[in-house]
Amino acid sequence: xxxxxxxxxxxxxxxxxxxxxxxxxxxxxxxxxxxxxxxxxxxxxxxxxxxxxxxxxxxxxxxxxxxxxxxxxxxxxxxxxxxxxxxxxxxxxxxxxxxxxxxxxxxxxxxxx
Amino acid sequence: xxxxxxxxxxxxxxxxxxxxxxxxxxxxxxxxxxxxxxxxxxxxxxxxxxxxxxxxxxxxxxxxxxxxxxxxxxxxxxxxxxxxxxxxxxxxxxxxxxxxxxxxxxxxxxxxx
Numbered sequence: 001x002x003x004x005x006x007x008x009x010x011x012x013x014x015x016x017x018x019x020x021x022x023x024x025x026x027x028x029x030x031x032x033x034x035x036x037x038x039x040x041x042x043x044x045x046x047x048x049x050x051x052x053x054x055x056x057x058x059x060x061x062x063x064x065x066x067x068x069x070x071x072x073x074x075x076x077x078x079x080x081x082x083x084x085x086x087x088x089x090x091x092x093x094x095x096x097x098x099x100x101x102x103x104x105x106x107x108x109x110x111x112x113x
Numbered sequence: 114x115x116x117x118x119x120x121x122x123x124x125x126x127x128x129x130x131x132x133x134x135x136x137x138x139x140x141x142x143x144x145x146x147x148x149x150x151x152x153x154x155x156x157x158x159x160x161x162x163x164x165x166x167x168x169x170x171x172x173x174x175x176x177x178x179x180x181x182x183x184x185x186x187x188x189x190x191x192x193x194x195x196x197x198x199x200x201x202x203x204x205x206x207x208x209x210x211x212x213x214x215x216x217x218x219x220x221x222x223x224x225x226x
Contacts, residue, residue, distance in 0.1 A: 019122070031212065033213070033214075035214075040218070040219075041218055041219075042117075042204050042206070042216030042217050042218050042219050043158075043204070043214070043216050044216070045213035045214065045215070048212050048213065050212075055212070056211065056212060058213075064160070079120050091158070095120075097130065098212055099146060099208075101148070101160050101163060102214060103160040104150075104159070105157060106156070106157040107157065
């Protein structure tokens, strides 16, 4: 069991560019979650998947954000036309069932210049 | 909507001593779960302890224990025999009625040698 992995670990981009992050959950975990954490704050929920179905999205997930989980395995989070306010740590977590503990990955730190 | 409040932005403790971190929450759900997560500097978030709201017995994991006061909606974390490796941000979180975790703003714990 290798844990939740995320790639890249750091991303620096210019305002207006598109970025994509990847999350690989723990194998056999059918639930996958995305959170965003800004400096000095706790993580905030963005969206989650059960297998390949995206079942809940936060109002924080504006039209510029899109997430996918093809085939119910890894997931990608894309941010289009990045803004400086998108600078944050993007965390991915997975769990095996709804009431199970969510296990977090190391996060992707995004800096928008 | 669920809310989680951590009123102590920072706490410090002497090595080998005991410290208690406070957390209050608000939820309209009858079935919910409470968690304490630890986030060391530049490292990923890991679960410290979880509590099912329907259980009256307080959860314990080695040196970590909780004081769950359901009527008061309080969920404090006690760390006994504090170690240098306990230094981290500690986040209280709740989950109920939805898959998402709702986090507090965190408490930064410093352990002094």
